[in-house]
Amino acid sequence: MPALLFATLLLLQGCSLLSQKEPDQRDAADSPVTSESGASGREAFAVDVQAPDAVRDFLTRNLEIQRYRKLNDLGPVELSRLMVAAEANARELLNTMGYFTPTLTLELRETPDGKAPREVRITVVPGEITHVSDVHVDFNGPIAQTPESEERRNAIRAAWPLRQGQAFSQQAWDNAKSTALRSLTARRYPTGTIVTSRAEVDADRAEARLSATYDSGPAYRFGPLVVRGYQRYDPDAMRRIARIPTGADYDQQQLLDAQQRLASSGYFNSVFLTLDTTHDDPLSAPVIAQVQEAPLQKVVAGVGYTTDSGPRLSLDHIHNQMPLLGWRAVSRLYLDRDTQSLGTEWSAVPRDSGWRTFTAAQLKSEVSGDYTVDSGRLRGGESKASDHIDRSLFLQYDYASNHGFNAPPSASALSINWNWTGRYFDNANAPTRGQGIALELAAGYTLTGERLPFTRTYARWVGFVPAGTVYSDDGTQSRGARIQLRSEIGALIAKDSAQIPSTLAFLTGGDTTVRGYSFRSIGAVRPSGTVIAGRYMGVASIEWQRPFVYNGKISDWESTVFVDAGSVADKVGDLEAKVGVGVGARWKSPIGPISIDLAYGVDVKEFRLHFRFGFTF
Known part of the structure; x- marks a missing residue:
């Protein structure tokens, strides 16, 4: 019920954004010339433009004569002069639209019963467009x-x-x-x-x-990075983070990418990069980085709500330059209905190659299927983040203890892992085209019970396929509809007797996987009927997203229809799809995309409301 109430409030707010101003309110706001007598509410005259729709709307908005409608003390002579000026003004405006041979007729009509005592009617035959x-x-x-x-x-x-x-x-x-x-x-x-x-x-x-x-002016090449505004952080470290291609031909996109890398590093509150075109040598033009450094330490508190896990609380502590090491440390406490975790990650400044050393540790307690799992994880290795690709290679230790009736045994393992993620979207925050793919490969040994090898493979993919174009009623606005395709596969391969931590196995279900089912509720089913994390997983989804037309205009809302399917099992032959179907809405809000879905879980025969903010891959 709280989720339904919250979603309803958002819908009402979104509809309020779609409402249009009343014509009188718009006209008053657009009229800089007013008088005290105009405060009575009746205008001195009205303007009526008779013309094809596009021409009428353009002239109505831009004619200078509109500015004088509130002057109630206008006499016939003054109004005649305004009409003469209005004809010339209308011709100029029509010229900007490509109509150079228009025919205009201006009439002054008495309208005692109208909203104004007089009406200036402008009849326009625009003629042939150029x-x-x-x-x-x-x-x-x-x-x-x-x-x-x-x-x-x-x-x-x-x-x-x-x-x-x-x-x-x-x-x-x-x-x-x-x-x-x-x-x-x-x-x-x-x-x-x-x-x-x-x-x-x-x-x-x-x-x-x-x-x-x-x-064109002279050809420019990138010179050295010159940092201005720094105090505590090493400017050479900033150079390695920015990765300006010194000596290469100037490229605006590369400059923006370097600016984004600095801005997202966490070391700065603001970053602005410019090429110094006043330098004597255009073939070695310095890149000026004007920065405002972030505090050495800061604490960030966050609250939220998801239909998967209910209320959420997080508390982050960031230290941008740890004593002795000089590394950046990010520590987080996270609490929601099903998960409580405490973790920290320490990372060095990237080297010239772009690779950086990192280490991380985490303690977590979470609901996993029908059991509660207390787990720990240690990780250390190398990572590299480029414009579209993130990759990492690391050694990882996992420990998991399961609690509940007839719970699986505790287990631990050591593995070497390689992760690769590529993002090729037109917009990282609200994509409508492109695709993303992520791969995780691991090989390790169990440390509990018999020492046995295992491999773990996981892949996920999201892609957008164009599905036509939606136009406003007047044809001046358009936006593409699309089909979003999504898939996930996972495989944990080992002997049946291998005791592998359940945190390395798979569960699915929830807002971003199989809608219509609760979070991580789809897993391998034991003979007793309880659900545990399984060794094999498959998920597929297809969703049609279409812009919504409101009052003849394309709005910031979209309607969706979707089908999700997913399954988890300990043997490939036991995989049996759990299907969810539903409808939803997408709102391109000022702070990011918001998704609201109503899904029906075919297997559980229940409706579930799913709400989420933003897009992540």
Whole structure:
């Protein structure tokens, strides 16, 4: 019930964001000219634009005459002057839309029974819209002088968005020039500029000939990293974290990636990287890092709620420079309905290769199937995080003690592990395209009972497949629908007699696995009917996500329909899918994506509400 109430409140808040302002409120907010007499609520005159929908909406929003509607002391002479100015203003606005031969008729009508005593009616026949007949893009500077830059020039021309045959408008023309300039300055030529731009319009033939010339400026290469604003942290360590490719051609994306690496390192509250284009040698331009350091130590408390585990409390302590070692330590206390854990991870600053040494320890008590498991884990090794790929190689010790009626025996093991995760999404926080894949491989020996070898393999994958495009009623907005596919497989291979810690085995079910079932409730079923973590696991999911149109506009909401299936067993032949089906909603909230799903567990014959915040892979 708390989860249902919380989800209902979020839905109501989301709907409130979709509501539109009343026309009178919008007009008042957009009218900077007011008078005391206007406070009575009745306008001096109304403006009625008669035109095709797109033209009417644009003129209604932007006509200058709208600013004077609240001036109740306007006389006939002043209003006539405003109407003359309104005609010229309307023609200018129509020109920006690509209509250069419009026919306009302005009338002043008495409307004593209307919301205003007079009405200015503007009737518009926009005429034929102007189309682009020719586009010419040229270059000056080094990009025009070197044969190896021909491919780059051709690529910028090919990506020019306002092409021959398309409708011309001032906004499309400005966007095209800006897009080409961004493409030019994104690599090698950060100081590129627009030298000349010209749009020649033949109104009689409704044609526009476009030309633009860009000056690339000198080619730049990355020089050394210069850090400003540091006090306690080693600037050479910052260089190793940023990994600026010194000596390589300037690339804006590489600069942003380096900035993100510094910002996410935990050492800084803010980071801003710029290329020093005032330097004497453009082939060794310094990269300026303006930083604001984070405190040496800090404590972060967090509270939350999930439909999987109920209320959640966490307490983190971060030490950015441990005594003697100089490593970064992150320690966490975590408490929820089913899990209590205390852990710490210490990591060194990356070396020039990008690899860093780390060690970690954790104590945990959690509900695992029908049992409670008290476990401990020690881990130490090497890790590396790059732009899209994280990898690690480490030695790990595991211990698990199971509690409950007829619980499996306690066990311990030592293993060597290799983990690899690749993320190729268009947006790491709220993806709509791309895919992610994670692999875990381990080989080890049991340390309890008979010493036996074992291997553990785990893989998961998420991918998005386009499934058409959804348009607003007027066709001006569009967003793609998609199908999200998800799968997980796991295998723990050893002799039946091997005593392997249950924390290395598999369970599934819950918000992010098989919806319609409680968290980690799907496992291997013992002859007594109790559920334990099993040696083999398989999960698959398909979900259709479609943008939701509200009041003719594409909203920040999406509707979903999904089918999940998963199974866990100690033998491959015993795998039997547990299926969950349902519907849900996705809200692109200001603080991140929020998901609400109502799922029916076919095997348990129950409905469950699932709520989660954010996207992680």
